[in-house]
Amino acid sequence: MKLRRVAVPVLVGAGGMAVIAATGVWALSGGLYGCTGDDQELAPTLASLSILDAHPNRTQPQDERYSGCDEDDGFAYAGQYYQYSTSRAGVLSFYRQAAVEDGWRLESTNPSPAPAPGSLAVDTSSLCFEKPVAGTTAHLSVWFPSDLGDSAGNYGLEVTASHDGFAWC
Template sequence: MKLKAVAKLILVGAGGMAVIAATGVWALSGGLYGCTRADEELAPTLASLSILDARPSQTQPQDERYSGCDEDDGFAYAGQYYRLTTSRAGVLNFYREAAREDGWRLESADSSPSPAPGSLAVDISALCFEKPLAGTTAHLAVWFPSDLGEDSDDFGVEVTASLDGTAWC
C-alpha cells in the first residue's frame, strides 16, 4: 500500500514538473512576450509589398528597406523612409490614391498628429490604412518624423501585422 502511494506521488510530481517545464518553454519562445515564429516569418512578406515601393515621383528612397518583428509588442513590420521633396499635402494625397488602388482601406487620417508635449506618442501616423493579408489584418501607416519634433525632411511608410497578436498603425 505504501509503495502504491509513493508511486502515485512520484507520477503526480513528474507530471507537474513536465507541465511547469512546458509552460516555461512556451513563455520563453514568445508565448508571453516577444515575437512568435509565425510573426517572424511574416516580416519578409510585409517587406515585399509593392505599396512600400510606391512614392511620389519627386521623392527618393532613404537607406535600405527595413523589416523585422517588434519584440516588445509582438508584431511583424516592414517599412521604407523617403526624402520629402514635395509638399506634405502632396505626399498624403499620393498615398490616399496609391493605397486605395492597392486595396487598402483608409482607417484614420490626421494631417498633424503631433503628440501633446510631455505625453507618450501612441499613434503619429498621418494616414492609417488596413487590408486583409496572409490570414490577418495588415496596417499601413504614412508618418513624418517631424511630428515627433525631429529635425527631418523625411517621411516613412510602414506596414505592420501579426498572426498571433495585435498590430496597429
C-alpha cells in the same frame, strides 16, 4: 501496498514537472512575451509588399528597407523611409490614391499628429490604411518624423500585422 504509496507521488510529481517544463518552453517561445514564430515569419511577407515601393515623383528611398518583429508588443513590421522635395500634401495625396489602388482601405487620417508639448506620442500616423495580408489584418501608416521634431523633408511608410497579438498604425 508500499509500492503504490511511492509510485503515486512519483508519477504525480513527474507529471507536474512535465507541465512546468512545457509551460516554460511555451513562455520562452513567445507565449507570454515577444514574437511568436508565426509573426517572425510574417515580417518578410510585409517587407515584400509593393506599397512600400510606391512613392511620388520627387521622392527618393532613404536607407534600406527594414523589417522585423517588435518583441515588446509582439507584432511583425516592415517599412521604408523616403526623402521628399515635394509638398507634404502631395505625399499624402499620392498615398491616398496609391494605397486604395493597391487594395488598402483608409482607416483614419490625422493631418497634424504631433503630440502636445510634454505629452507622449501615441499615434503619429498622418494616414492609416488596413487590408488583409497573409491571413491577418495589416496596417499601413504614412508618417512624418518632423511631427516629432525630427528630420524635416523625410517621411516613412510602415506596415504592421500580427497573427498572435495586436498590431496598429
